[in-house]
Amino acid sequence: MSQSYEFKTEVRKLLHIITHSLYTNREIFLRELVSNASDALDKLRFAEAKGEDISAPELEASINIAIDKDAGIITVTDTGIGMSKDELVDNLGTIARSGSERFLAELAESKDSASNIIGRFGVGFYSVFMISDNVTVTTRSYKPGAEAFTWKSDGLGAFEITSAEEAPERGTMITIHVKDDAKEFLETFRLQTALKQHSSFIPFPIYLNGEHQNTTPALWREPKSSISKEQYKEFYNYLTFDDKEPLATIHSAVDAPVQFTSLAFIPTFGRDLNSIGRDDYGLDLYVRRVLIQRECKDLLPDYLSFVKGVVDTEDLPLNISRETLQENVLIRKINQTVTKQILSHLERTAKNDADAYKEFWNVHGKIFRLGYSDYANRDRFAKLLRFNTSTHETADELTSLEEYIERAKEGQKSIYYISSTSREAAKLNPHLEIFTRKGIEVLFLFEPVDEFVMDNLGKFEEFDLVAAETVNPDSLKDFPDVVKKEKTEELSDEETATLSDLLAHIKTLLGDKVTEVRLSERLSGSPAVLSSPDGATSSMEKIMRMMNQDESIPKKVFELNADHPIVRNLLRIYKSDKDDALVKETVEQLFESSLLLEGYLKDPHAMVSRINDILEKAGSWYSEIKKI
Ligand SMILES: Nc1ncnc2c1ncn2[C@@H]1O[C@H](COP(=O)(O)OP(=O)(O)OP(=O)(O)O)[C@@H](O)[C@H]1O
Numbered sequence: 241m242s243q244s245y246e247f248k249t250e251v252r253k254l255l256h257i258i259t260h261s262l263y264t265n266r267e268i269f270l271r272e273l274v275s276n277a278s279d280a281l282d283k284l285r286f287a288e289a290k291g292e293d294i295s296a297p298e299l300e301a302s303i304n305i306a307i308d309k310d311a312g313i314i315t316v317t318d319t320g321i322g323m324s325k326d327e328l329v330d331n332l333g334t335i336a337r338s339g340s341e342r343f344l345a346e347l348a349e350s351k352d353s354a355s356n357i358i359g360r361f362g363v364g365f366y367s368v369f370m371i372s373d374n375v376t377v378t379t380r381s382y383k384p385g386a387e388a389f390t391w392k393s394d395g396l397g398a399f400e401i402t403s404a405e406e407a408p409e410r411g412t413m414i415t416i417h418v419k420d421d422a423k424e425f426l427e428t429f430r431l432q433t434a435l436k437q438h439s440s441f442i443p444f445p446i447y448l449n450g451e452h453q454n455t456t457p458a459l460w461r462e463p464k465s466s467i468s469k470e471q472y473k474e475f476y477n478y479l480t481f482d483d484k485e486p487l488a489t490i491h492s493a494v495d496a497p498v499q500f501t502s503l504a505f506i507p508t509f510g511r512d513l514n515s516i517g518r519d520d521y522g523l524d525l526y527v528r529r530v531l532i533q534r535e536c537k538d539l540l541p542d543y544l545s546f547v548k549g550v551v552d553t554e555d556l557p558l559n560i561s562r563e564t565l566q567e568n569v570l571i572r573k574i575n576q577t578v579t580k581q582i583l584s585h586l587e588r589t590a591k592n593d594a595d596a597y598k599e600f601w602n603v604h605g606k607i608f609r610l611g612y613s614d615y616a617n618r619d620r621f622a623k624l625l626r627f628n629t630s631t632h633e634t635a636d637e638l639t640s641l642e643e644y645i646e647r648a649k650e651g652q653k654s655i656y657y658i659s660s661t662s663r664e665a666a667k668l669n670p671h672l673e674i675f676t677r678k679g680i681e682v683l684f685l686f687e688p689v690d691e692f693v694m695d696n697l698g699k700f701e702e703f704d705l706v707a708a709e710t711v712n713p714d715s716l717k718d719f720p721d722v723v724k725k726e727k728t729e730e731l732s733d734e735e736t737a738t739l740s741d742l743l744a745h746i747k748t749l750l751g752d753k754v755t756e757v758r759l760s761e762r763l764s765g766s767p768a769v770l771s772s773p774d775g776a777t778s779s780m781e782k783i784m785r786m787m788n789q790d791e792s793i794p795k796k797v798f799e800l801n802a803d804h805p806i807v808r809n810l811l812r813i814y815k816s817d818k819d820d821a822l823v824k825e826t827v828e829q830l831f832e833s834s835l836l837l838e839g840y841l842k843d844p845h846a847m848v849s850r851i852n853d854i855l856e857k858a859g860s861w862y863s864e865i866k867k868i
Contacts, residue, residue, distance in 0.1 A: 271438035280320025289559035369395035371422035460503035504549035521545035526552035543611035657683040659779040670766035679722035713761035760799030767804040
């Protein structure tokens, strides 16, 4: 008796794209089916290692592909774990793969066509509908005495399941009736090429019309000298679906404290920041060439989660359970050794090939920055950090902390930094002015996480890492100005006294929005700035406040530049009439402009209407003076 089922909505969406818009790259259907077959064989081996009873234990663990050109059919058969009826409904009616989800998400965002991007994702079983509108899956679970079932669909809205009349003894057979426009896949040569390109390193034999195809040995076990660059690339392409050369290949054999071989690649593409906290990374773990776990995250710290590759060890038992890997001491030791190998590689690259290191930094720096939490390798990590700085000409130049120190002023004891959204914004930041005046280099931090990095490191060699906005200008007084301030008229004693009254008046006007109002030593070109002499930077404070859901505006010191024309004018108006409305308006505007620069201005309405008012007055005065 047959039963009909509807595909879940997201499957229907995926199928619609697969059947309507994919005309190139279609050979990846084979990569996906072979990879599923290989997973099914892995799972079977696991069940066996755990001591479970399996049916037909004498059957070879293998994948068989057959072409019947006359009938227009391709079959892909494995002797893996198979599926029960419930598993069939669950597995081939919903989307299991994170790869398909990512494919759909990328497609929604990208301008590229589905055909162009599908190769980079593991879209799974449904990709078979690129070349067929009639697919059956006949499967029998590995459990002794299990019944066999057939799943059948045209890849539109539904599928049906029946008891199977003829079925493999154990495992799964997929029968694909090839569509007229996909007849090329009935050619042996066409499938051979696809297998070579995508499935050469599958750890089970693959037969095509009875002939063994994937005869390449486990590459990582071969001596380095016998492996060509092309072979490394092929293996990297197989692991990542990327079609380029990896940024780096790190192949090594270690004997102590654990015996293992590792082959790691630094990919040409980065993990996005949304991936932080996700578990889908890690090296594939093999024990004596047998795959134990794909993407075993216990083999890498999360700040190296962009690294792909394999680890193969003799020192673990074949039947080690995946659940206990995390606590395993050997796994921890392998993790530590691989981490050191990757850091050494990066150090070498940074030293010998600055361009290659820059490329690495631009692609993976966002994730790599999280390495501040690796206490064991903290010093090495800090040396690998890179920053754009105030002495660079363009946003893409980079400096290490060591280079910063080499350029530091005599007597300088701190490395200074400013957080900003862009280089342009950083250069206009009033907190930078005193450093520019004194010719002291300042690091520009463009990623929110950079401040955590600085905060956590605290020091680099004997230098403190200090946020520019928290610096007391007094601490810089020993460094002479290298850029002279524009000369302004000296204030008379009387004016100086009035200025001090004005500061007190401003404090009254702003009330408890500020902790103090004072003259600034740090400004050259800006009229005012908010400073935090006691430590926390605005960007750090914002992150902390967001985490605590605190929406209040922190109180800071309001500093004024006594030499700035706006402040001089303010002084003049105040002197003639301290209650003049323009005094209050100017003070509020200067304060809110500073708030805006620090990123704290929540409601711009009052500010905009004030600016309009000031512009209106300025326009009238201007016309009067110019007599126009
Ligand atoms: N040959 C097979 N033998 C046994 N089960 C299979 C086979 N092919 C597919 N399946 C089952 O169907 C599910 C869905 O397959 P699909 O290729 O769409 O995604 P997936 O393989 O789960 O993705 P991922 O590899 O990302 O987990 C698989 O998880 C597996 O349980």
